[in-house]
Amino acid sequence: MDENELINEALDGDLTAFNSLVLHYQDLAFNVAFRIMGEHSAAGDATQEAFISVYQKLNQFRGGSFKAWLLRIVTNACYDELRRRKRQPVTPLMPELEDGETLEDPYWIADDNLDPEEQTEQEELQEAIQHCINELDVKFRTVLVLVDVEGMDYETASEVAGTPLGTVKSRLARARERVQQCLQGFWELLPDLFRLNDEDTA
Amino acid sequence: MTSKREWTLELNTLSAFLDGELKKSERQHLQTRLAQEPELRERLENLRKTKVLLGSLPHLDAPRNFTLTPEMVKVREKKQPWSSVLQLASAMAAVFLVALVGLELVLNTPHAYRANDAMPLMESASDVEEPAAEPLIIWGFPDSGGLGGAGGTDMKSGVVSESFSAEEPLVGMDDLSSDEAEETMVEMETPAEGEPDDAVAEMETFAQQEEDSEAEQDSTSLEADSDEEDSETEMRAAPATDEDSLILGLNLEESGETIARSEPGAGAAEPVTTARDPNPFRLAQIILAVIAVGGGVALWILRKK
Numbered sequence: 005m006d007e008n009e010l011i012n013e014a015l016d017g018d019l020t021a022f023n024s025l026v027l028h029y030q031d032l033a034f035n036v037a038f039r040i041m042g043e044h045s046a047a048g049d050a051t052q053e054a055f056i057s058v059y060q061k062l063n064q065f066r067g068g069s070f071k072a073w074l075l076r077i078v079t080n081a082c083y084d085e086l087r088r089r090k091r092q093p094v095t096p097l098m099p100e101l102e103d104g105e106t107l108e109d110p111y112w113i114a115d116d117n118l119d120p121e122e123q124t125e126q127e128e129l130q131e132a133i134q135h136c137i138n139e140l141d142v143k144f145r146t147v148l149v150l151v152d153v154e155g156m157d158y159e160t161a162s163e164v165a166g167t168p169l170g171t172v173k174s175r176l177a178r179a180r181e182r183v184q185q186c187l188q189g190f191w192e193l194l195p196d197l198f199r200l201n202d203e204d205t206a
Numbered sequence: 207m208t209s210k211r212e213w214t215l216e217l218n219t220l221s222a223f224l225d226g227e228l229k230k231s232e233r234q235h236l237q238t239r240l241a242q243e244p245e246l247r248e249r250l251e252n253l254r255k256t257k258v259l260l261g262s263l264p265h266l267d268a269p270r271n272f273t274l275t276p277e278m279v280k281v282r283e284k285k286q287p288w289s290s291v292l293q294l295a296s297a298m299a300a301v302f303l304v305a306l307v308g309l310e311l312v313l314n315t316p317h318a319y320r321a322n323d324a325m326p327l328m329e330s331a332s333d334v335e336e337p338a339a340e341p342l343i344i345w346g347f348p349d350s351g352g353l354g355g356a357g358g359t360d361m362k363s364g365v366v367s368e369s370f371s372a373e374e375p376l377v378g379m380d381d382l383s384s385d386e387a388e389e390t391m392v393e394m395e396t397p398a399e400g401e402p403d404d405a406v407a408e409m410e411t412f413a414q415q416e417e418d419s420e421a422e423q424d425s426t427s428l429e430a431d432s433d434e435e436d437s438e439t440e441m442r443a444a445p446a447t448d449e450d451s452l453i454l455g456l457n458l459e460e461s462g463e464t465i466a467r468s469e470p471g472a473g474a475a476e477p478v479t480t481a482r483d484p485n486p487f488r489l490a491q492i493i494l495a496v497i498a499v500g501g502g503v504a505l506w507i508l509r510k511k
Contacts, residue, residue, distance in 0.1 A: 019274060023273040026271070027271065027273065030271065030272045031266070031267055034266065034269070035266050038266055039263070043298075048269060048270070048272075051272050052272050055272050055273075055274060057316040058277055059274055060279070061244055090330070121312075130263060133260060133262075133263055134263070137260075152260035153263055158225065158227050167374065171222070173218055174214075174218050176221055176225075177217045177218045177220070178217070180256050180260075181256075183260065184253065
């Protein structure tokens with residue numbers, strides 16, 4: 005069904021229509037939330053809150069890109085969740101799913117064809133990258149995730165982040181530079197091709 | 207050695223170049239520089255690697271469905287009816303309030319005008335004689351001997367003239383004077399009679415007969431207006447409290463005469479107070495205003511919460 009039709013039906017109180025939108029966007033929303041939050045359970049909480057918020061604010065949607073509008077609510081939910089967790093720190097011992105599953109969950113494994121050692125290295129690299137993302141200020145992090153992880157253009161990122169285009173541009177550049185510097189601390193994890201020149205990062 | 211500001215500007219340009227977000231002129235300028243400056247080329251390359259690394263992060267599937275259940279949105283559904291009811295009540299109250307104020311203005315304007323006009327009459331009457339004004343004029347029935355001769359033989363007691371002057375503002379006859387008494391027209395409903403229209407017709411007929419037979423009689427005309435109800439109500443109530451054997455305004459002892467009943471004790475002022483004291487308009491306006499404002503404030507508080 006067309007997205008606009010689903011939105012209109014959801015506006016009329018059709019929860020099934022709204023849930024169709026949820027199913028369509030939940031992976032994207034969760035990904036953005038996870039990359040911003042850096043934590044699985046927190047990302048799940050933020051995503052759920054975001055969808056509830058989207059349903060409640062659906063009558064405020066004034067057309068345009070529903071995806072951008074939804075992701076803006078997701079990022080705001082992430083900010084709220086981060087603030088909440090800053091006040092009440094939660095330190096999980098290991099990544100754990102809502103339903104009790106652990107790292108064995110398939111999505112933690114990027115490539116099933118890798119041998120265990122390579123698989124481990126890849127996971128470590130991903131964790132290192134995520135660690136470097138988490139080191140960024142949340143505003144820089146959001147822009148970096150939207151553009152470099154999710155592949156959005158500047159305009160959409162600007163709409164989602166609610167900041168001017170120029171701000172997106174400068175934040176993204178600085179975020180990339182910081183991640184680049186951060187990754188030098190994990191140079192042993194980086195593939196040869198991606199090992200950076202220390203002189204340039206100085 | 208480039209300054210920090212130049213370094214940052216250069217970084218922004220390189221980053222935008224990677225994403226193809228540079229204007230054509232900026233891109234050409236940067237390409238020229240890149241061809242000449244290996245250090246700048248290497249910096250660009252490092253940024254590109256970082257971008258590729260970030261882009262290599264796997265796309266995760268949602269660990270579960272985030273679909274909403276009716277319980278999750280219950281809060282919203284619960285709030286909506288209250289909000290709607292308050293909105294509706296507040297809006298309706300505001301509309302009725304405006305309508306009521308308008309209606310009151312329409313009704314009160316002529317009333318106030320007449321009351322003001324009547325004041326000199328009332329004052330002149332009270333100057334001439336002591337009040338003893340009666341609020342009611344009840345005409346006798348045709349078979350009692352006459353109707354419409356308001357002055358009648360009772361004029362000697364001054365009752366009728368007092369009745370007119372004091373009663374006028376009450377029954378809406380303030381635009382009349384005793385000089386206009388030739389124009390006799392009685393419109394009156396007798397509660398004891400069957401159809402009001404029949405009674406009025408009968409009374410008009412008898413009034414005409416009275417005119418023919420007693421030319422010097424003073425008379426008055428009663429105009430039905432918005433205050434007629436009040437005067438009629440008083441007229442209906444009068445016979446029940448009559449202690450002077452006046453039945454429906456007919457004095458049996460003075461058959462053949464038009465009988466005007468006067469009850470000074472009942473007072474001319476009483477009908478005025480009964481007509482004005484319980485102001486239903488004011489009461490309704492206050493209630494509506496409270497609902498409108500209260501509803502608005504409650505809505506505001508609910509939305510804040």
